[in-house]
Amino acid sequence: MTVSKTAEKSSEKSGEATKGRKDASEPQGPGSAEALQLGELSEQLGYVLKRAQLKVFENFLRCMASLQLTPAQFSVLLLVEKNPGRNQTEIASTLGILRPNFVALLDNLESRDLCARIRSTNDRRSHILMLTDKGKAVLARAKKLVATKHEARLNDLLGQANREALIAMLSKVASEF
Amino acid sequence: MTVSKTAEKSSEKSGEATKGRKDASEPQGPGSAEALQLGELSEQLGYVLKRAQLKVFENFLRCMASLQLTPAQFSVLLLVEKNPGRNQTEIASTLGILRPNFVALLDNLESRDLCARIRSTNDRRSHILMLTDKGKAVLARAKKLVATKHEARLNDLLGQANREALIAMLSKVASEF
DNA sequence: CGATATTTGATATGGTCCATAACAATTATC
């Protein structure tokens, strides 16, 4: 039984019916707002990808509310920790962030004393990036929060094996699509 | 965040060494300006989700270049075709689009004669949405392009079974995460 | 009935993210 695929083409305007008729021949929910049919949409890769991404980011922000870290900020801290001594261009481009847009992001992290810009002695044009002690501490706490409150949720939802399979497939899509 | 589609420029920086890097042992690409270590980033759900989504959207736009349809526009056409006679609020909210932002989107589709707003006789506040003949034709061509040039690419990359598993997991994440 | 509240489409507006151009300082190249 397909919910309410009533109207075909011009089902609405033909009748002279003034009003008052609402075609009540469907098992409806409570308020009866008649849910729409998603149809092929629910099979569209881009559609489901985008919605999943929004949900995940939303959850990430909630998990990190106490640390006030966005996904982008978290990724910068992770990358700088793993690659200390790199300059802004290197970190930004690895994350797919354009250099101009990376400035404000770094300004934020630096103003919170999580990350430091250090003039390179080799090339005085560039700024070497490093985590401050506070930055390292915050990142450690962030990792713990992400692992226990965020990524763990995926296990609860999909199971360990499926979680890994999902990440692997997404990585493949991200790099080879 | 993180991620944009700008290609890496891989500034040739022929190794030499202004300073000792501890790059341990990683298979590097050719030019290799010392690729950074992604580390835990490549395991982060949000990170890989976002990158995959950008790649997929980018590919979608390329596939639809001849029809000039964005993912959002395509989803509107699909939903209106499947649910003719619904009003703007119903279509927009189903897609997670806020009513104010839906107006310009519809203005565009209507100006291209793909979709029509029709004043409802039952409720003269609302606009009933329907596809025009041209809209139906364009959508049919769009579906074909998406199937052959876009979704098919997933099969080539993951295989039929994995493709379906990926979509299913993403749907689950989108609705239950 | 009529006063009030609600809904619908629309406008205006602000925020965030993304992309390009341009600039000063520094370095590389020839």
Add this chain to the structure above:
DNA sequence: GATAATTGTTATGGACCATATCAAATATCG
């Protein structure tokens, strides 16, 4: 040493998202 390229930065515009607000139409309720 003149010119080109790179680095961080600013300025700016576009796309997308969110809120407040409005007029018209409808619903609700005394």
